[in-house]
Amino acid sequence: MSQFKLSSTESRPFGSTPVPASGAPLRLRSGARARAAAIQTLILAVIVAAVLAFVGLIWAGLQRHGIGFSLDFLDQPAGFNISEGLTVAQGPHGLTLVPFNSQQTYAQALLAGLYNTLVVTLISIVLATVLGVLVGVGRMSRNWVVKNWAWAFVELIRNTPLLIQIIFWYFAVLLQMPGLADASLLHGALIASRQGVFFAWPAATAAASHYAWFVGLAVAVSALGVLVGTPRRRRVAFVASAAILALGLAFTGWPFSIEMPEASSFSVSGGAGFSPEMASLIIALGVNFAAYVAEVVRGALQSIDKGQWEAAAALGLGHRESLWVVVLPQAVRVIVPSLGNLYVTIAKSTSFAIAIGFPDMFSVYGTVGNQTGRALEGILIVMVVYLLISLSISAIVNLYNRRVMKKGAR
Amino acid sequence: MAMTIGRWTRHNLFASPSSSLLSLVSIPLTLYVGFLIARWALFSAHWAVVADNLAVLLVGTFPLEQVWRAMLAGAGLSALFGMTIGLVLLTQRWKGYAIAGAVLAVVAAVSYATHFQWIAGALGCLAIAFCACAATSRWPRVGRGMGLLWLLGVGAICALLAPAGVDRWGGLLLSVLVTAIATLLSLPVGIALAFARNSRFASLRLASTGYIELLRSVPLVCTVYWSWIIIPLVFPPQVHIPDLARGVAGFVLFYAAYAAEYVRSGIQGVPRGQSEAAQSLGFSALDESFIVVLPQALRAVIPALVGNVLDLFNNVPALFIIGLTDFLKAGQTVLANPQYSGSQYEIYVFMFAAYLAIGSLISYGARRIEGKMSQGAR
Numbered sequence: 001m002s003q004f005k006l007s008s009t010e011s012r013p014f015g016s017t018p019v020p021a022s023g024a025p026l027r028l029r030s031g032a033r034a035r036a037a038a039i040q041t042l043i044l045a046v047i048v049a050a051v052l053a054f055v056g057l058i059w060a061g062l063q064r065h066g067i068g069f070s071l072d073f074l075d076q077p078a079g080f081n082i083s084e085g086l087t088v089a090q091g092p093h094g095l096t097l098v099p100f101n102s103q104q105t106y107a108q109a110l111l112a113g114l115y116n117t118l119v120v121t122l123i124s125i126v127l128a129t130v131l132g133v134l135v136g137v138g139r140m141s142r143n144w145v146v147k148n149w150a151w152a153f154v155e156l157i158r159n160t161p162l163l164i165q166i167i168f169w170y171f172a173v174l175l176q177m178p179g180l181a182d183a184s185l186l187h188g189a190l191i192a193s194r195q196g197v198f199f200a201w202p203a204a205t206a207a208a209s210h211y212a213w214f215v216g217l218a219v220a221v222s223a224l225g226v227l228v229g230t231p232r233r234r235r236v237a238f239v240a241s242a243a244i245l246a247l248g249l250a251f252t253g254w255p256f257s258i259e260m261p262e263a264s265s266f267s268v269s270g271g272a273g274f275s276p277e278m279a280s281l282i283i284a285l286g287v288n289f290a291a292y293v294a295e296v297v298r299g300a301l302q303s304i305d306k307g308q309w310e311a312a313a314a315l316g317l318g319h320r321e322s323l324w325v326v327v328l329p330q331a332v333r334v335i336v337p338s339l340g341n342l343y344v345t346i347a348k349s350t351s352f353a354i355a356i357g358f359p360d361m362f363s364v365y366g367t368v369g370n371q372t373g374r375a376l377e378g379i380l381i382v383m384v385v386y387l388l389i390s391l392s393i394s395a396i397v398n399l400y401n402r403r404v405m406k407k408g409a410r
Numbered sequence: 411m412a413m414t415i416g417r418w419t420r421h422n423l424f425a426s427p428s429s430s431l432l433s434l435v436s437i438p439l440t441l442y443v444g445f446l447i448a449r450w451a452l453f454s455a456h457w458a459v460v461a462d463n464l465a466v467l468l469v470g471t472f473p474l475e476q477v478w479r480a481m482l483a484g485a486g487l488s489a490l491f492g493m494t495i496g497l498v499l500l501t502q503r504w505k506g507y508a509i510a511g512a513v514l515a516v517v518a519a520v521s522y523a524t525h526f527q528w529i530a531g532a533l534g535c536l537a538i539a540f541c542a543c544a545a546t547s548r549w550p551r552v553g554r555g556m557g558l559l560w561l562l563g564v565g566a567i568c569a570l571l572a573p574a575g576v577d578r579w580g581g582l583l584l585s586v587l588v589t590a591i592a593t594l595l596s597l598p599v600g601i602a603l604a605f606a607r608n609s610r611f612a613s614l615r616l617a618s619t620g621y622i623e624l625l626r627s628v629p630l631v632c633t634v635y636w637s638w639i640i641i642p643l644v645f646p647p648q649v650h651i652p653d654l655a656r657g658v659a660g661f662v663l664f665y666a667a668y669a670a671e672y673v674r675s676g677i678q679g680v681p682r683g684q685s686e687a688a689q690s691l692g693f694s695a696l697d698e699s700f701i702v703v704l705p706q707a708l709r710a711v712i713p714a715l716v717g718n719v720l721d722l723f724n725n726v727p728a729l730f731i732i733g734l735t736d737f738l739k740a741g742q743t744v745l746a747n748p749q750y751s752g753s754q755y756e757i758y759v760f761m762f763a764a765y766l767a768i769g770s771l772i773s774y775g776a777r778r779i780e781g782k783m784s785q786g787a788r
Contacts, residue, residue, distance in 0.1 A: 036611075039611060040611050040612065040613050043611055043613045043614055043617075044613040047613065047617050054644070057643070057644045058640060058643045058644060061642070061643025061644060062643060064643075064647060065643070141429075141432075142422070142425055142429060143422065143423060143425070143429045143432050143433060143436075144422035144423055145423065145432070145433055145436040145437055145440060146432055146436060149436065149440070155770065156762075156766065158769075158773070159720070159724075159765065159766050159769030159770050159773060160724070160762055160765045160766055160769060161723075161724040161725065161726075161727050161738065161765060162724065162725075163725075163727040163728065163730075163738060164727060164738050164758070164761060164762065164765065167738070167742070168758050168762075171745075171754060172754055172755060172758055318426075319426070320428065344626075344627070348627075348628065348629040348630070349629065350629075351629035351630075351631045351632060352631065352728070354631070354731070355730060362629065362631060362632065375639050376639055376640075376643075379632060379635060379636050379639060382632060383628045383632055383636065386627060386628045386629060386632065387624065387627045387628060390626075390627035390628075391627065
């Protein structure tokens with residue numbers, strides 16, 4: 001019955017090693033090992049050969065089209081303008097962030113795009129998380145109307161493409177808003193116009209530079225408290241730094257004031273704001289991923305044992321307290337890894353910005369590639385940067401996850 | 411125990427003071443929003459814009475003298491889609507579906523007779539989908555070779571459409587077709603990657619892991635654009651690769667990585683005893699993987715794979731980056747015409763509704779399969 005024979009030691013079906021007869025198995029073992037090593041080498045050789053052949057073909061194709069491969073274009077002046085975004089430049093005191101202008105290089109143009117990508121990613125992540133947790137909790141609500149609103153929101157968002165949502169927010173919502181002059185809301189604290197969304201924002205006053213010393217001192221005291229250890233000392237340090245901050249206020253006065261946006265006929269001064277492109281991208285990404293966050297939250301809440309609800313009720317907590325104090329904190333451990341994946345997807349999805357003309361990294365790359373003809377070099381750079389962004393988000397989430405798991409395991 | 415309206419209201423709307431407050435705010439708000447939407451849809455929207463541009467929305471810039479090809483392709487895709495839905499639902503009410511299909515067919519014939527050619531086409535496709543759904547619900551054994559049927563069907567449809575010029579394909583037809591092609595091609599690649607990642611050879615594992623993690627870390631738009639740039643460089647100059655193939659290659663590369671992760675989770679879910687049993691029966695490594703492990707693994711991850719298809723369908727508009735006219739781009743083309751630029755809400759609502767209908771059907775199917783499997787696996 002040759003078909004029942006074991007073919008090699010590698011695929012032995014049983015966990016325990018059979019007792020070897022002296023001499024022979026040793027040779028068999030080393031033979032199998034040699035064969036495995038040979039296969040390994042062969043596979044490796046095939047993969048390397050395939051990759052090399054692929055690169056060779058691309059190289060030949062580039063030569064055929066007379067383009068070649070070079071990164072020299074990065075140092076050349078860009079000669080085009082980017083509507084918003086900061087880039088890195090040599091300032092009087094080392095490298096600083098400055099607005100991009102057309103005299104700067106292609107590399108600096110890509111950096112301005114990267115800056116825009118990161119800003120949109122960060123704000124969208126915060127918006128999606130806050131909105132998503134609310135909707136996710138809403139889906140578990142005992143109120144029938146709220147529950148169904150949350151359900152309809154999630155279904156509508158998840159079953160339609162993100163790109164059409166971005167385009168809808170931009171062309172059908174933001175660009176349909178009134179002009180700057182008639183767009184003032186909330187007594188001037190918010191201007192929602194087709195030239196952009198502007199809102200009141202704290203601005204530094206003359207006292208700020210003096211107050212900065214107090215902030216520095218407070219941070220130092222807190223850091224010392226954290227380093228020294230014991231929870232008690234840490235608490236003392238935090239109280240002390242809070243006192244320093246309060247004392248500073250008494251000495252210097254408020255370090256910042258709330259500044260209202262002031263609209264003139266074509267521009268806005270004061271406050272803070274977003275261009276219509278950035279605003280619609282942030283809203284679209286935030287709202288879209290809120291639906292996915294909501295599903296993650298709902299799944300996590302449902303995975304928590306019913307006994308937890310019952311125990312909370314037995315302790316006399318109401319439905320809302322049980323949810324926010326007992327169940328949700330436990331659900332966080334289930335939520336965090338999935339949330340990390342969603343954050344990576346948000347960062348990647350900012351590349352749809354090119355559809356509405358927002359100068360994110362991919363969109364700036366489009367212009368650079370068109371002007372220089374270095375499409376391949378550019379896209380490799382862009383892909384590597386996206387890879388780094390994704391990996392850093394995963395790393396941060398993993399770090400946080402480890403902390404959460406440790407806390408839970410106590 | 412029948413619940414009276416009063417008790418239902420008290421229990422679901424006014425259970426606590428905070429719930430009552432929420433209800434008092436949200437019910438009038440819901441009614442008001444519903445009223446506004448209904449008033450707009452019934453009295454102020456110009457739906458004629460959608461009817462006038464249905465050709466562009468459904469098939470893009472397809473040459474109109476060869477439109478029968480597009481119609482046949484739509485019919486074929488509807489039949490395949492309907493059959494698959496029927497296999498998922500296995501509804502007892504298949505007669506109802508068949509009657510609905512027949513009624514739709516009659517309406518389609520009437521609108522064809524009254525020269526609403528495109529409405530007739532759309533309704534005819536729906537009719538075919540309903541009838542196909544009824545047929546496979548009634549005779550589920552037809553579905554044995556559904557995978558093969560999809561492969562042959564999509565191949566035949568591509569061959570049917572090709573003479574009109576691949577660069578002229580567009581609209582909703584292109585969106586659905588790209589979804590089908592990319593799914594069919596990315597699944598085998600994904601399965602191979604999943605097995606490679608679980609292989610006992612470290613070099614295979616490394617290569618597969620590297621590929622999957624790389625592709626999952628870059629945006630789809632990047633991958634599509636990259637493949638669009640690369641393909642003409644790799645092929646000899648006398649070979650002309652249409653833009654569509656250059657873009658779809660990016661979709662396949664991208665979604666293969668995601669499919670691989672789902673399949674891998676399925677493979678890891680298959681009990682070790684299964685492969686050990688296969689080995690002790692003398693199966694070769696290949697037979698063990700493909701006859702014993704893979705079918706069980708795939709069965710477990712079908713809902714996730716269907717979710718992947720929905721994701722793909724929702725991301726097909728990314729084709730705009732290489733200038734193809736998919737459904738969304740077709741809608742924007744219509745709005746670029748000054749004559750229709752005032753009717754953007756009608757066009758957007760129509761597109762949202764179409765996407766929502768197809769997307770909800772797919773995700774409903776995924777939920778049904780999931781529900782059925784959790785019943786089976788006690």
